[in-house]
Amino acid sequence: MATTHHFLAETAHVDDAAVHALPGSRKIYAEGSREDIRVPFREISLSPTKTSGTDEENPPLLVYDTSGPYTDPDADIDLRKGLPELRRRWIDERDDTEWLDGPTSEYGRRRANDPMLAPLRFDLTRTPRRAKSGRNVTQLHYARQGIITPEMEFIAIRENQRRQALGSDEVERILGHQHAGQGFGAKLPEEITPEFVRREVAEGRAIIPNNINHPETEPMIIGRNFLVKINGNLGNSAVTSSIEEEVDKMTWGIRWGADTIMDLSTGQNIHETREWIIRNSPVPIGTVPIYQALEKVNGVAEDLTWEVFRDTLIEQAEQGVDYFTIHAGVRLPFVPLSADRVTGIVSRGGSIMAKWCLFHHEESFLYTHFEDICEIMKAYDVAFSLGDGLRPGSVADANDEAQMAELRTLGELTKVAWKHDVQVMIEGPGHVPMHLVKENMDKQLEYCDEAPFYTLGPLVTDIAPGYDHITSGIGAAMIGWYGCAMLCYVTPKEHLGLPNKDDVKTGIITYKIAAHAADLAKGHPAAQRRDNALSKARFEFRWEDQFNLGLDPDTARAYHDETLPKDSAKVA
């Protein structure tokens, strides 16, 4: 069992497994309207098709790439320095932020000044930024003013999966085929323009989570008129794992396709762990601040106060967390609605707040202070992920009144956040049998005015512990098709233990499958090209191409070689 004392800042180094290019692939960048808009893609090279005449060329395939500089052989990766500040100039140019002298949260200052933490601490050479007084620095605020930010243009290029190279007419007949989709009201344009991105953000249907204190991010968007995204969770606990292991899980998760990472750490040194993760993450980082607030009151939920929570929000916002899960919909009157459930309240944040509400017999401070929270969010551009603290923990409890009452409240809070030009997405379940999945999506769209939905699975049955990546992958694919914008992964260890790197990979690949299946079913214009390219390779026995076009070339190759180990079999 690894513990934190093994980790030392001075010897931190990147996980070797995360820095190799994927087989047959190279990193390329598509440039935008200015030279510092450089959008990363992975280009998969393919071999020609053998024919009796001239070989048929197969154009390389561009795929969306979440792995950041780690897979760029030209990048100088040093965890101790963190990633380059891709967005720094864009933030500077807007001239609506100011540098602070240092952390303004009490806790942030205390950690910064604790000499005992020096061996663990990331050596951050800059201080936090915050919006200038009276300014609002959210992408939603800019969008509503008609401003297309560099972030929006970056996203437009990224979402298009621009096809650089086309094949011959005959090859394009195959690669370009696309079934008409069924989008249930999603509107997927043939081409994503920067203006389309702006409008989707302005209307609240999409969010761009990127805190001004996380300039290392490659901008991405979450909304149902874009590619379906996935989130991977990591987090140490009192029981196991070190800072290094968590950073390794992050670099490993993005290698396989995590679009965002949530750091759910609950153990020691979570402030320092978070700093290492954010500084080295090219994808947005989400957290559940109430977890850390609870640590600060020694795990006694009843002792939580608005002041402790507020200080935690500022602490994390100044580190650069891009979205906060906040369970502001767990209102006092809803708590009794969970009394007759099979599995009560299973959301950790939900049960913390329910305990607090019942003990004090008072309305949740997250609800009563919601506008105060908005003020913090807009000073750093942190997006809300409004937590579903009353989500069902079993199929028995799916779609019950506790869940729906909370969802209606989240809809009400969405409007409050929008009043402040703060970006919002809504979290959803959980455990739901297949035939009740669509109701979740439909109600969410209705109650929350099309704010993006972000669900955990849902698991469509409870009878397969050890395989909940699969029970939930089924529900995730379906709700993604119905309109869910981001799918929070579930690993094989769900309900049983903490995921290791293998579990992280299995969870990510399963959810890439679910997200892509959803894109196909919705009819996303670029989605089927990869399936077609792989199917063509398969039909032509181009084994290496088949492996490399897949989500996990390493596993496909290993499986093939297990029973048919000869090279000759691969080119047969």
Add this chain to the structure above:
Amino acid sequence: MATTHHFLAETAHVDDAAVHALPGSRKIYAEGSREDIRVPFREISLSPTKTSGTDEENPPLLVYDTSGPYTDPDADIDLRKGLPELRRRWIDERDDTEWLDGPTSEYGRRRANDPMLAPLRFDLTRTPRRAKSGRNVTQLHYARQGIITPEMEFIAIRENQRRQALGSDEVERILGHQHAGQGFGAKLPEEITPEFVRREVAEGRAIIPNNINHPETEPMIIGRNFLVKINGNLGNSAVTSSIEEEVDKMTWGIRWGADTIMDLSTGQNIHETREWIIRNSPVPIGTVPIYQALEKVNGVAEDLTWEVFRDTLIEQAEQGVDYFTIHAGVRLPFVPLSADRVTGIVSRGGSIMAKWCLFHHEESFLYTHFEDICEIMKAYDVAFSLGDGLRPGSVADANDEAQMAELRTLGELTKVAWKHDVQVMIEGPGHVPMHLVKENMDKQLEYCDEAPFYTLGPLVTDIAPGYDHITSGIGAAMIGWYGCAMLCYVTPKEHLGLPNKDDVKTGIITYKIAAHAADLAKGHPAAQRRDNALSKARFEFRWEDQFNLGLDPDTARAYHDETLPKDSAKVA
């Protein structure tokens, strides 16, 4: 690489891993109207719930059990003797069959008389049976005459998953909760009666695959008004595996829940391999006879003849194969419809027949001799599984005219089979994006007059070789919900290599998840009880119960112990 020379009949022995009872479980039998109707169940014992007062008892849970005598500690398992002939008396009593002197197929006689094969051969002490002249021995024939066979009664008891023990009112409030389902026209009665089974069979909506030469089977039913079933494939090939490995895969597959097994062997000694499998299988066995017919003409499809095929059907029917995949819908005029596909014809049987039709420029002999085939089927009660030789091999090719033309033909052939009182199910795809899955089910119901549908997946995307159990498990769960009666599993090795035992287990568990998720969504009356029992155990931290109620207790326990290895953590 194991080869057949390792296998000797005299030393054949059961795989140890297949004969232990599952943890916390014991085999019980529910008796029917006569003492020889003994329906097996697995009873999972549960620990009481600790309360501040008297402990709350949790009644044991009965689950459907496909594992046969292997998990009965009182059974005397000897692969060399085969399983007891559970149905022998029932078949005898009907007095409509006669014992043959020996195999009547030419090939069967040749193999029986080949002294070189003696070391490999299963020592079968009985000769085959066949219907008396002019008699029809199918369950469909009996059903239409209003006869409720012991097989039908057995199935009724089995499908009810009779709840022997009930808990207290409060416990039943939790265990008995069931969401109203959405069955898309499926009619799931609260209680399955023998008469209901008879009527479903009589009307062609369900089949009972049990050849009179496979009296070892525990009767089971395939139809959309019953529990969704799954099939596991095995089969040796010229490249790898021995008879013993294939028998081990069978006993392993049924341990984890395979309702039927298809033997797709294509290598040496497939006649002998099949005999070992059938004699030791308590579940129905399906085959694709054209595979063996092709071996008999040295792999040259053009050399196939009706006579070789007919002899193969009789050979296999007299061994006891319960259903035959027959690609009689691959008609000459449909072959050109596949010309513009991305992946052409991917069904092995389909491409064999397409090659034959094109070479001879003649209508398929499977189609022209369809009534002759029916005559054979009804003499042994072999069910048709009408093959989808033109199924799509990629999402690009889903639901195209080639596929639909074949499906309409399968509907036409269904009516011909029914005219002969021969049982029929229909095979379906394959590779289909999510939004086109339901069309497959709806068209099948329409064209084939509600004959049971039996699909391979479908895979909802092509981009994840190495994970096609998951890409297909998503489609399988959905089509099961929409009305598919049996789901043919896909293992992680699909498209890459031959599955080993681990792959078989992963495939089976994934498909048990899909089938159960479908049962839940349809609202099968007994389905949610297991979810509820597991969720209750989970909520109460009864770890051992949670493991034991799951589809794979071993993996759940191992995952848990990996990070939380202490016993104290399990009872926390």
